[in-house]
Amino acid sequence: MTAPSPLPRARRHRRSPLPAALGVLALVALTAFIAFGNLGRSLEYFVTPTEYLQQRAEFEGRPLRIGGLVKAVRYDPQTLELKFNVTDGGATFPVEYRGAVSDLFKENQGVVVRGEFQGNTFHATELVVKHSEEYHVPQTQAELKDLLRQSE
C-alpha cells in the first residue's frame, strides 16, 4: 500500500521508477538467495568411485549419482534386495538398493546410481539407465570407458 501522493494527479507525467526498481531488486535478491543457498545444497553431482574417495568430505551425505561398472551382483527377486559393488577400476564401493532390476542388470555392465553414501555403503534410491540420445541402447562398456576417460 502506498500513501496517496500529495501532488495533484494530472501533474505527474514522469512514471515513478520506484515500483519497477523495487521489483527488480526483489527479483535479484530472491535469485541470489536461492542460487547461493538452496541451489548449492540441492545440486546432485555425478561422481566416479575414485572421485568420491578423493573428495569424501565434500560429498558424504549429499545426494549423488555415482557411475561405474557393476561387480559381484547379489539379487533376490523374491525380497527385491539388490547388493552389488560399483567400481571404476580405481576404487570400489558397495551399493544397496531395494527394488526390482531387469535382466539387463549384469556383471561388468555400466551403471549410474542415484542415492547417497552412508558410511562406506551407497544407499541407492534409483538405478539410472543411461540411454544414448536416440534411446538406442548404449554400448555401455564403451560409453562408460568414455565417461571414465573424461574424468581422469
Place this chain on the structure above:
Amino acid sequence: MLNLISFEASALGALGQLSLLGALALTLGGTWLAALGGFRADPRATEAARRATWAVFALVSLGTLVLMVALLRDDFSVRYVAEHSMRASPTWVKVTSLWGALEGSILLWTWLLSGYAFLLSLTLRRDALRPWALGAMFVSLLFFVGVCATVASPFTPLAQLPADGRGPNPALQNHWMMAVHPVLLYLGFVGLSVPFAYAVAALITGRLSDHWVVVTRRWTLTAWAFLTAAIVAGGWWSYETLGWGGYWAWDPVENASFIPWLLATAFLHSVQIQERRGLMRSWNVWLIVLAYASTVLGTFLNRSGIVQSVHAFAGGPVGPVFLGFLAFLLVLGIGLAAWRAPLLRDEADPPAPVSREGAFLAGNWLFLVFAVMVLIGTLFPTFVEALQGRRDTSVGPAFYNAFAIPLGLGLLLLMGLGPLLPWRRADGQSLWRALRPLLLAGLGVALVAFLLGVRAWGVLGTVALAAYNLAGLGLLTARAARQRGGDVFGLMREQPRRYGAYLAHAGLVVMALGIAFSGAYRQDAQVTLNVGAAPVRLLNETLALQGTRQDTKPYGNSAVARVLIDGQPFEARLNTYVQGGNTSFPAPAVRYGLLGDTYLVVTAFDPQGRWASVRLIESPLVSWIWWGTLIVVLGAGLTLLPPRRAPTRVPSVRTAPATD
C-alpha cells in the same frame, strides 16, 4: 558443401528437397517484398508478400506430404525414413515418426509456421502494420525453412539403399499420446510467432496504439491453449509410459516448454491492462519478445544436447544455429524496444496497487520470477560444468519445489483477487466486503481438511485457496445471473471473454488440487508376486498374480502380467522393441478413479513366467489434472467466441478504434 540432392538415388527425396529449396527461395523473395512494402509503403509489394506466404505454405506442405508418403511407403531411399522408420512398424507409428526425430520435428515446426503465416496473411488488416508483420513472419520462416532445407534436411541422399530402416525411437512407440503431444506443443510454440510478428511491426512503425494488442490477444490465447494442452499431454504421456507414476520431473525440456507458458500467461493478463487502460506498453512488447525467444531457447536446449535430459537429441550442427537465431531474436527485440522507448511511455499513471490491473501486474511479476527461477535451475548444471568442470550435475526437484509451491500459491491468491477488483482503483471498504465470503470459504474448507488429517502446509494452502477461488468465481457469476433472471448460459453468450476466463480459472484450481494431492500423498511400494501363491497385502490392497504371457509382434515383444488387485483385473506389460535391444519400456495398467488412481507397473519378469516383480503406486486426485486441463482449454475456447448480444437490451455501440 552439403550434398543436398540427388535424382538418381531417390525420386521422392529429390522432390521433397526441391520443394524445400523452392520454399526457401520464395521465403527470401517474400522477405524482400515485405521489406519493400514496408520501406516504400508500396501496397503492391505488400500484396505480393502476402501471396508469397501462400506459396511458401503450399511448398512446405508438399515437402511434409512427401516425407509422410515416403514414411508410409517405406521408401528407404529417403534418409530420414531409413534412419527413423522400418517396414514392420504399425501405420500410426510410421505417421508419428514424422516428428519422432530431429529433422522431421523441425520440418513439422516449419510447416506449422508456414501455416500460421498463411492464416495471418488472411486476417491482416490493410494498415501500416501489414508489411512489417509479414516481414517478421518471413524472418522466422527464413530461419526455419533454411535449417530445414540445409543443415537439418530429412531428404539428403544416402550413400547406399538399406534393405530396412533402422526403426523408430522405441520410447515413441509406446503410447498414442506421442501422436498428439509434439503436434500440440509446436502449435503452441509456433503460435507465439504471430504476436511476436505483430509486436515487431508495431515497434517498427511506431504505431504502438492498442490495435495490435487487441489482435494479438486472440492469437496468444490460441497458442496458449495449445501450449497448456501440450504440456499436460506430455505429463500424461510420462505418467502412462515411463512407469514411475509421476507426470512432471522438472526435466530440462519440460522446463523449456514451461517457461514460454509462464511468459505467455503473464502476457495474456498484462495485455488486458493495455487494452483497457493503455498502460504497460513497453512491458507487453518485452514480454512477447521474451516469450517467443524462450520457445526458441527451449528448442535449442532440446536439440543441442547442452543439458542432460530424456528429450535431448544429438542435433549435430543444429544447436549453434538455434543459438544464433535466439541471439538474433533477442537483439532484434531489445534493439527495437530500446529504439522506440520514447514512444513506449505510458501516458497515464502506473496502475494503482489495489485495482484489477494492480493484481494483474503483481501476478505478472510472480510469473516472471517463476520463469527466471525455472530458467536458472535448467541452465545451472551447464554453468557448473563450464565453471567447475563437473559433468552431469543435476538440480533436483527439491530446488524447484522450494519456489514453485509458494509462487503457485501466490498466483492462486491473486487469481481469486483479480476478478473481484474493479479497473482503475478499488476502495478498501468494498474490497473487504467482497473478500470476506471468499476468505471465510477458504478458512472453513482448510479447517475441515485439517480436521480430516491433511497436515502438509502446501496442500492446506492449496485447498484453502481453491475454495476461496471457487467461492469468488461462483459469487460473481451468481450475482450477474441474478440480475439477468438466472440465465447463466445467456451470460456466457453475452460475455464469453469474462466467463471463459472464469472457466479457465476454475480449471486451473482443479488442476492445482490434483497437483497438490498427488504430489503430497502419493504412495509407492514394490513386491514380487508368484503365480499361484497366496495374495500379498500392499498399500491396503490385495495383489495376486494370475499368470503371465508373451505377445510377440514383428516390431517387438510384450511380456504381460495379469494381476488381481482387490479382485479387479489389471494387465500390465513390459514392452521390448526391436531397435531397443534389451531395454524394456513398461506399459503400466492404470485404473483411473475420481479420487485416485491405482497404477501397476511390472518391473521384472521371471523368464519361465513363475513370478513377476511389480510396483504399485496409489496417487490421489491425479485425474483432476487432466480434467482440469480440459476445463482450462474449454474456457480458453469460450473466450475466443464472439459475444452475442441479448435481444432484450439496447446494444451498446462500441466505436472501432483508429489504427494509428
